[in-house]
Every structure is written in structure tokens, then in C-alpha cells.
Amino acid sequence: MTAPTVPRDSSLQASSGGLKAELRRTQRRRKLEAVALVAPLFLFLAVFFLAPIAAMLFRSLDNSELPSAMPRTAEVLRAWDGAGLPPEPVFATFASELAAGQKARNLAGVAKRLTYELPNMRSALFATARALPEQPDGTWQKTLTGANAVWGEPATWAVMRRAAAPFTPLYLLAAVDREMDANGNIVSVAPDRAIYVDIFIRTFWIAIVVTVVCLFLGYPLAYKLASLPPRIANLLMILVLLPFWTSILVRTGAWVVLLQREGPINETLQTLGLITEPLQLVYNRVGVYVAMVHILLPFMILPLYSVMKGISPAYVRAATSLGATPFTAFRRVYLPQTVPGIGAGGLLVFILGVGYYITPALVGGAGDQMVSYFVAFFTNQTINWGMAAALGSVLLVATLVLYWIYAKLVGVDGMKMG
């Protein structure tokens, strides 16, 4: 009886080997299909989303102004130990490249970079470049110091040395109100120049208030929508989405018209006799909250609605049949099941709110501008891309940290976008 078992075994093995190869072949085809489906979007994201973010993070550390305009000076400065004043060859190299730069007219970048740390460096640099003789008067150190006294100060050369490094923490430090002193220690900036930490706190505070207000306004509405018959619910959903049909600029402009001192809201309140003086509703924080809540509310309602749509009314019924009052049934049975929607909606509104620019810029006052305003300011007005990138990077990191805390508290699976 053993004879027939042997061939049977071997045939089994042979077929299972073939089976594996076949399985691999099928799976390979599936994988290729999946890759082909995802590839276009992935490439798009890589080129237009990931690459710009990486470039922005890089830009916040970028220190290429001096090294690109004065490569040899940068080299000798890096070699110098940084104590006191640099040796004569550094002065000589700097003088020759300064003269060359003056001819080629490429000193503007260096001047701007040095001004970030020492405000009077721009004029000093150009004055020195214009007054520079062909030959040194004795040593180049003496010549340069003679042309402008700043070149005799160790602090100037400490800044020069920092500007010669390939990367700089300058912008990131400035974005959190810190700077380096002459000895290279990180210190807080003078209180009258410390503005960015306050702006970050203000930005997150506005985003939190807007998120909470959206939640309290959106939750009951989403609940009502989810419990209505589909025909009416769809109609009302179109009304919820209606704001998306107009440009954000137009909507914000409309709020300015509505909320201004002689606007319909103030006039109505005065006609009704509720107020005697018109209320200041726009160009302050109230205006920012009103306009941002209006624009971001649908982002709260949609995830809440989709989560609530999936909660069977039988749960609340079961809870009341088990003796829970309607409030207890809501608190202990319904609310916990909507947490994924609250999480998704809250996160969506918060992250969109943190990056808001146009609405606070139009309906807010000077004290209501958010980080994005300053990013735009540095990008468009002062052309300080390093600072703009640093503010953006800090905002990105802070948001990621908040998301991480949220994921720890609620869990990433405790979120449902729709």
C-alpha cells in the first residue's frame, strides 16, 4: 500500500510549486495595476506638493547669499577659528572679492543677508566697496577699517563668519523670537521685537475658537440632517454647500458690507432699539470669527453628517428602552459614536483655520493677523524668503505636533472623513 503514496506525494508537491508561481504571477499583475492607478496622482503630489514643501523647509535654512557672491571669502572665514578679529588673509580675500562684487554689482544679496543681523551693514558694505582702493594702504585690515570702522569690530566678523556657513538657523530662531548673540549663544530678542510667538499663539487661538464655534453650530445641524428623510436632507445639504459656490473673496467682502458700522446688522439692531451706538463688528476679532466660522462650517458639517448617517437610530432607542433618559442616551451612546466625526471635522476646520490669510487680512484689524499674513508679507513685501519659509516651517511642525497629540488621545482610526 506504500507504493501509490509516493507518486501521489510528489505530484502534490509539483502542483503546489506550480500553484505558487501562478499566484505570484497573478499578484504581480495586480500590483502593477495598483501602481499604474496611483502613479499619476503620486507624481503630481511629488512634483507640486512634496517638492515645494521640501524646498520651503530647505529655504528656511538656506544661507547661500555670501558663499555664492564671495566663495573664497566664505572658505577662509569658515577656516578661521572665530576668536577676535580674523587674520590678514581673510581681510585680503574679502577686499578682493568685494571689489570684484562691486564691479559685477552682485553685492545686494550679501548686504541684505548681513542686514538681518546687523542693521547698518548695508550702507557700510556699499560705502566700503565704493571707497576701496586698488592696493592696500599697509595691510588690508587697516585699509578696510579705515574705510569703515565696522570692519574693526569682532561682532561684525562674527556675523560675517555666520553668513559664510552653508546653512543658518537664523530664520528659524527669528520665527520663535530668538537670535544668536556675538558669542553664538541663543538668546531671546528684545521684547519690543518679539512678535512671532504672540502671532503663533494668536493663530492657534483663533483656529481653536473657530473650530469650537463650528462644532457647536454644526453638530445640531448635522444631527438634524442625518435624521431627516433623504429627499429633504439632500435639499438642505445643498444649502449647506451653497457658500462653496461663491469665491471666498466675495463672501469675505460681503461680511465687510454686512458688519460695517452703517451696515444692515448695526442698522437693524439700532432700529429695534437694542443698541444706541453702532457696534464695532468688523476690522476686529469679532469680524474674523464670524467670517471664518461661516466659511469653514461646511467642513465641520460634512464629516459629522456622514458619521451620523451611519449611526442607526436603534442605538438611542435601545438606550432609552434600557432606562436612559434622552440626555443620558445622547451622552453615553450617541455622542461617543460621533467622536470620529468630531475628530475629523475638528481637525479639518482647525488645520484650514490655522492657515487662513485672506479673511483675517480683509475683516481683521492689525492685531488679528495670523501667521499666513506674515508669510505673505515676507514673500511679497520684503522679499525675505528665508523668514517666510521659517514661519511656514514652524507652523507646519506645530500643526504636526498637535495632530500627533490628537492621534495619541483619540487614535488615528478614531477619525472618519466621510
Add this chain to the structure above:
Amino acid sequence: MSQTDLSAAPGGTAQNASSQATGQSVSSPHVEFIDVRKTYDGETLVVKNLNLEIQRGEFLTLLGPSGSGKTTSLMMLAGFEVPTSGDIRLAGRSIARLPPHRRDIGMVFQNYALFPHMTVAENLAFPLSVRKMPKAEIGERVAKALGMVHLSQLGGRRPAELSGGQQQRVALARALVFDPQLVLMDEPLGALDKQLREHMQLEIKHIHESLGVTVVYVTHDQTEALTMSDRIAVFNNGIIQQIDLPDRIYQQPCNSFVANFIGENNRLNGIVREVSGGICRVELKTGQSVFAAAVAAHEPGQPTTLSIRPERIGFQPTQDEAVTSLEARVLERIYLGDHLRLRLAVADAEDFMVKVPFADSAEAFQTGHAVSVCWAAKDCRALDPV
């Protein structure tokens, strides 16, 4: 369709059984529906003038097709629907205006409605904690309830980690853990497969017997109703068609709807020719005469539908007056192991089913054979015409 036995008194056996189970007086019913009517749109009545009494400790099943009003009646009792008119009394007290959370009625829902964000033990503790029961007692009761449904090991699991049958048991335990006097079940076994369903039917029946609670059970499955109930109320079109003991519902249906809805039924149409002493003679369309119990046949000339159960039909003709004998032809022979099913052509009907207990003589029934079928007049019921 005629409306009969609307406020039928509960069957004697059920009454005795319940009084033994609870040791309480049966003088007042536990649950009463009094002239209850319900409409959703103001035009059609989903429940038409419902009068129903349920005794303490009784297992009553509301049976009917979907849209017959059985679930609406249950929901009105639970408090999730408000009667348009009429009154519902629980232990003599009107509850029509009482919100559901103050009714103290346990309920098992169709898809269990176990809270997905709580563990099994937390689900069971829920009705106790909303009653502000001390922690130690909650733990004790939850453990006891889990033991009752044989799930003591699974208290820490989430409902999603349980099988359908286990979820069903948890739902049952949750509806019973706070000792309600009345438990409602809305098609609780509908989502289970056949084998598990049959097992759970017996288990629910045993729990009912050991606890002595009153159970109102809604189903559209007639086997389930026959297996579990003390009494069955058959619903159709918002009306109770018949309310009676399971065996009487099956053997003595009072109208054609009940006869067709419960079990298998053979129908023959004819005209009543004579009525005397509860027995009538019905002339079939082919001219043959059949004797039948005159249930809904009152005077000669009336059309009627005869109803005969397949297992009440025999093949040995006798000379007895009360036995009807008809010629038939075998159209189809279906072998089912323990018995044989024959589809016969009898009079003008071609779907006349007969159950033959399997015996050696069964070889005789082959397709095309001519046979004669007979039945006692009391087993053939002349009902309203269909």
C-alpha cells in the same frame, strides 16, 4: 377578509401555565391594548382598532407578513410610537403617554443594537448604571446575566468581535439584566442561520420558562411562532386575524389568510349547498360533493374555499358518511427521506400536496398513477372564499 376573535380570551392552557409560573393572580391582564389605532399619514390605518390582552408570564407572538402592523404594535408598547387613538395599559396603568425610558420594558432589537463602543460587560451594565445601582451589585448582576446566556468568558470583548449568535445572546441578556416584568423581542433571530435560529428558539423558551417574565415576540416566521409561543396573534392588514394557542391556530384556522399563512395548506373552491350541525356540503367546480366543517359557511349558495392540511389526507376510502373521498392523479413525486410528498391533481386543483409517511407501500405512488384521496369532514374547513 373577516375580522374575528378580536378580543379573544387567552387559551385555557396558557392561562394555567402562566399562573403556575408566576404564582400571581390572572384576574388582571399584564398588558392591554384598548381600541388602539395608528396611522402615519392620516389616511391609512396601520393598526386598526386593536384590542388585546396579554397575561402575566405569557409568551405571546405577534405573527404576520411585513406591513401587517405587528411591529408598529410592538413599538407602541415599547413607547417609540404613539397611538393615534386608544389606550395601552401595563399592569393596569395607562402608559400611552409615558416616555420609553420610564416604562421598564426590556427590548431585544432586530439587529441587536449593541453599543459598539462598549464592551459586552459595559453593555450589560448600562441599564443598571442608568438606574444608579451600586458598582458591586452591577458587577454581580452582569456576571449572573452573562452566565445565564453562557458567555461568562466574553465580558471584555466588543460586540464586533462576537459571532451573530453571541451578539444575540448579549442582546437578550441586556434586555433581561434589569429584571423587567415585560420583554419585547422584534424579530430577534432574523439575522441568524437556520441551525442557530432553532437552537436559540429553544434557549429563549427555556429562559422565559425559568424567569417567568411576560414576552411579546414579533416574527414573520411561522415555525418560530409555533415552536415558542403560549399564544399566537396572527396579524394582517392591521387587524388580528386570529389569536389562539399554536395548535388551534394550525389545526383550526378561522379564515383563509390564517390557513395559508401558517403551514402548508390545500385549497379547493366551491359553493355551499347544505349546512347542518356545523357540517356543510360543498359542491366543487367539477360537480363533486365534499363535506367540510362549516366555519365561514352559513347558508346555501355562498362561495367558499376549503382548506385541508397535507398530513390529514389518507388513501383508504371508507363508507363513512363523514369522510370525503375524491379521485386524484399523481403529478409529481418528491422523495424527502423520512416522508414522501405527492403533488396531485384533485378536482380543478393541480397543486394539491399530500404528505405520505414513508412505508413500503409508498412504492405504489408513481407519477401518472390514479389514486383516491380521502379526509374526515372535521379536517376540511370551509372558510371565506379567496
